[in-house]
Amino acid sequence: MPWIPPRLLATLFALSLSFCSFPVFAESLHAIEGGVAQEVRFDGLAWKSTESGLQGHGIGTVAWANRSIIGPDATVRVRLSLNELDHTAASISFGYGNQFGFDGKEQALFVQGPAFGNATTYLGPAKSKIQPNQTFLCELKSDQGRLQILIDGEEVYEGPLAQPLGSIGLRPWRSSMTVQEFTLAGDLGAGNWLPSTQGQEITVPTIDISDDAARQVVVARGTKDVYQGHPTTLLMPDGKTIFAAWTYNHGGACGPLKRSDDGGLTWSELIDVPDNWRTVRNCPCLHRLVDPAGVARLFVFAGNGNMVQSISLDEGQTWSEMKPNGLRCVVAPITILPIAGGKRHLALYHRGAGDKDRPPLQLWQSISEDGGLTWGDERMVAAVEGANPCEPFLLRSPDGKQIMCLIRENASRLNTLVMVSNDEGETWSDPQEVNSALTGHRHCARYTEDGRLLIVFRDVAKLSPTYGHFVGWVGSYDDILAGKAGEYRVRLLKHHGRKLDTGYPGLERLPDGTFVATTYVGYRPREKNSVVAVRFRIEETDRIAAEASPGNATGK
Template sequence: MSAHKFCLALYTTSFAFLFFAWNPSSVTGNEGEANVAPATISIPTFDISDETERHSVVAQGTTEIYQGHPCTVLLPDGKTMFCTWSINHAGYLGPLSRSDDGGKTWSGLLDVPANWTQVRQTTPTIHYLVDPEGVGRIFVFGGRDFEGRLRQAYSEDGGVTWTPMKDTGLTAECAPKTIMSFDEGKRLVMWCDRRGPFALNRPDADPYIWQAESLDGGLTWSPERPVVRTQSRWGQPAVIKSPDEKQLLMVLRNETFHSLFSVSDDGGKNWSKVRPLPAALTGHRPKMLYAPDGRLVMVMRDTAKSSKTHGHFIAWVGTYEDVVTNREGEYRIKLFHSNAASDCGYSGFDLLPDGTFVATTYVKYRPGPEKHSVMTTRFKLEEIDQKVPME
């Protein structure tokens, strides 16, 4: 059987087996875990939010239009980027823009199929996925309503033309921020969160993270499989491999306390119980990348109650070991100042070949009547290393 037919068979398989055969005890949770992570922040913070030469506008907010919840992708040429976002706060999908210079300048709105705007109440994501034959496609994902169906569209010609949005057969709160390749490109895995019960006969089920797989480069997906219980209705999982690629790290949003993390030592088949992270690593909608020197960088909306940059768009810098051993890390960076309390931070995050990070967020950029804009900022760690921290 071909990979495409295998995935299609999984897609069309009745969910009855999952409804009645799922054993909740197989999903890792937080039972009995002590909140031992540091509750205060002792590492320094560097502020580059007023260095406007780092900034570029993807989509300007106006008094009528709220530009929200972006995600970006960098193509293999190391300079072409695409950004997708929603209109209004977790509103409808549709806008798409392109940069040919690594995020310094952006096009106007690109043409997309009309049914993209029918995907409403969404926080879209965009990914470049390669199938087992080496064919690369750009995918845009959008959930429809909370809790609703996950939809996807793709381009096979570098973003010139796009397919209409199509139901994936999956149910998700937010579109997947992480899709990872395994088995030398033969298998893709995505992670999403869902607050409702996985089994229809379990109305008391906890919110959880699920994962699904594709064997045809993202064209079709297996049914979702619950893997991690969360402590809050939002999880928004970000996943990265350890430097030696022997472990997976999942970082999770948490509404009531510090952010959470879980690890897998078997390629995502099983996950540890979630544990809290230090306040220094606490935020919403995290995304992670490694710097050229091996340090780990995470961007997010800062939600640590003890933080001097609470509510703003920040980056955390440290190591993989810092995260999994509950250390605070090296330092934090204030990337953008939010003029609308904590309404920012759904992020795109990319690393250019010269070591420049391009971080993208929606943010109320200035005081006044204009609503949120989609903005990017650029930085290299060696630049930040030389700066004086905030008082």
């Protein structure tokens, strides 16, 4: 063997290290190898094996590596292809809400999320680096507090990185993504995914009053052309006036607003509102807020992006134009809760990567000091690795000392989640699963006269006999925190429309104990969704539940 000078040996050794794919002595995880899933978990639609690799598509679909990166120095390698470049928002997700995107606005590469100052930065045309249906290698490298992103060995981003990369997911979004290799190397942890502990069996009776047309009042009828969607309601202090607001089309234009003067038995024609309501999209939420001086105002909050609000100073006779209030949301707050003896108001809502409806989703809150006219700084209060918490609903414990938050889990990996605050929203417990009997979307709750809870929602419990319909749950506050199934469930309305396109509700309890549960629903086959209210008393459903399953339904 020829003699090699020591200095040359040192140089060759250093060069060899520079060409290594991963840091020396690093742990490695082959999440996808040879186009076959090895160590991955999935949100949303299933991925499928193809000759070209593991293929996934669809909004909300994510393939997550089974372990996360917990150290500062690491490398992620993904060898993949995308079927198109057309604003698909396909990306690699890492940490809490960070994305490196392949195909954003104007078909540009982008980064976004807390690691990038909660802003979206575009990095140049996607097609300058990648082409549809052509395989490329993307690498994320963290080293000494810096992040480098490369495509086929060419740097497309470099900047500071304050935290480890965390959980890594592949997100096709509006593209079809085909993956041949997905590998992590560095200091790896088990990840902080909240485990599923509650199971999916429904162990309480489910009764059905959905065929009783006498209980039903149509607030706004859908037709073959007109879709009425996403209502909320507001019961006024007189105990008989109810307002209902909703949208045209799914998450569509606001504007429809009606009033009932007899507890929801009959409804007015559409109330005149400012024209700019129709420029606002997504799920208008009605609230009555009283400021510290005792002045009551009605509000409609809405928006997907900039949250906007309209105000009525004359108990709903006239309304202001919608105006931004400085908050950012996907869906406006379902509940806004008085705190500090009514001197302040607490609002919770969700948003995701880039302040959009993109996983991973997080819960944010803001507090108003003036009865909802203005809102304070936002702060993130819940993020759950491996889950997408959204559409929180707030209610107080029976003694008023604790605030409970029920949370939709939009990754469909876990049951509905719950967290609590014992200090008026200053701090929150870690979210945990509730029993599958209460698993749903868009919960809305009211107490019964005897102190139990009635909670209505879209049923998404996977083993439920009423999956995809509008249901109610009856049980106690303590049942929820203990992970118990409660007393019984009740189907309120059958849904004849598109799968799961129902169940965003309003719920009011009248002075005589009658509950008025209002939702949007495919009321009749071959019609688009209608807004429909269901009326019942808890004594009636208690009796039906007891007759259906003696000894199980324990109505008081």
